[in-house]
Amino acid sequence: MTKLKVEHLDFSIDKTQILKAIDLNIQKGEFVGLVGPNGCGKSTLLKNIYRIYQPDHGKIYLGGQLVDQVNDKAFAKKMAVMVQENTVEFDLTVIDMVMLGRYAHKRLLQDSSEKDRAIAEKYLDEVGLKGYEERSFLSLSGGEKQRVLLARALSQEAELIVLDEPTNHLDIKYQYQIMNILKRQDMTVFTSVHDLNIAALYCDRIVVLKKGKLVKIGTPEEVITPEMIRYLYGIDSEVHMSETTGRPQIQFLPNFDL
Numbered sequence: 001m002t003k004l005k006v007e008h009l010d011f012s013i014d015k016t017q018i019l020k021a022i023d024l025n026i027q028k029g030e031f032v033g034l035v036g037p038n039g040c041g042k043s044t045l046l047k048n049i050y051r052i053y054q055p056d057h058g059k060i061y062l063g064g065q066l067v068d069q070v071n072d073k074a075f076a077k078k079m080a081v082m083v084q085e086n087t088v089e090f091d092l093t094v095i096d097m098v099m100l101g102r103y104a105h106k107r108l109l110q111d112s113s114e115k116d117r118a119i120a121e122k123y124l125d126e127v128g129l130k131g132y133e134e135r136s137f138l139s140l141s142g143g144e145k146q147r148v149l150l151a152r153a154l155s156q157e158a159e160l161i162v163l164d165e166p167t168n169h170l171d172i173k174y175q176y177q178i179m180n181i182l183k184r185q186d187m188t189v190f191t192s193v194h195d196l197n198i199a200a201l202y203c204d205r206i207v208v209l210k211k212g213k214l215v216k217i218g219t220p221e222e223v224i225t226p227e228m229i230r231y232l233y234g235i236d237s238e239v240h241m242s243e244t245t246g247r248p249q250i251q252f253l254p255n256f257d258l
């Protein structure tokens with residue numbers, strides 16, 4: 001079953017075309033990564049999908065329904081979003097921040113229930129921040145904030161989660177931890193990823209963008225090749241299949257003396 005469908009999407013800012021004729025389909029339960037060089041349009045595509053931007057042309061369907069015909073609350077039940085949050089202006093405790101994810105499940109003016117709190121605590125525990133409930137969000141480190149934002153998005157218990165570089169700021173342990181947490185959810189995942197080895201390890205399929213165009217969509221084995229890495233980033237590499245993971249692994253070979 002198709003969970004997300006993007007059909008011939010064009011998008012421009014101030015007459016500069018940023019995305020050109022993007023077509024993609026994500027099936028229920030898939031874990032799909034979005035990769036490409038800096039400035040290729042990853043965040044802009046995701047912003048079109050989570051309705052910050054309106055496409056110039058083309059359509060986006062969520063579970064068969066046009067996204068712009070879904071009301072905000074229904075949308076929040078269908079799609080959770082995790083982005084870098086640099087603009088939190090008022091402070092909240094960590095638990096209150098996570099409970100914001102429960103908005104879609106509440107009626108107007110209804111207070112948070114015990115159930116909402118239990119769900120928020122469950123996901124806080126899942127991201128390794130049990131005990132942080134009463135800490136102020138703004139006092140957290142960059143990595144801790146990221147994990148709180150993930151807990152908030154997961155608390156939404158939506159069918160699809162869209163993430164923009166969720167592992168930014170994180171040390172290696174937490175980069176893998178976040179991907180592991182996402183992998184074990186019963187959710188469809190669409191996430192931009194900078195680290196190609198992480199994309200290769202976790203994704204069922206990878207979408208490749210370059211200069212606003214979708215240049216390839218396929219399994220890690222189909223996409224992660226030395227030719228593609230050279231085409232995207234101008235860097236030589238060796239790619240071999242890991243016997244342990246059965247996934248491609250990249251050794252980058254930058255063209256300078258180490």
Ligand SMILES: Nc1ncnc2c1ncn2[C@@H]1O[C@H](COP(=O)(O)OP(=O)(O)OP(=O)(O)O)[C@@H](O)[C@H]1O
Nearest residue numbers: 013014018036037038039040041042043044045192
């Ligand atoms: N508000 C804006 N005004 C003008 N240009 C913009 C705006 N937002 C994005 N762009 C341009 O659109 C292009 C795509 O940007 P986008 O942030 O989507 O890329 P990205 O692939 O997410 O990059 P990165 O990997 O560096 O985060 C870039 O050239 C960027 O400068």
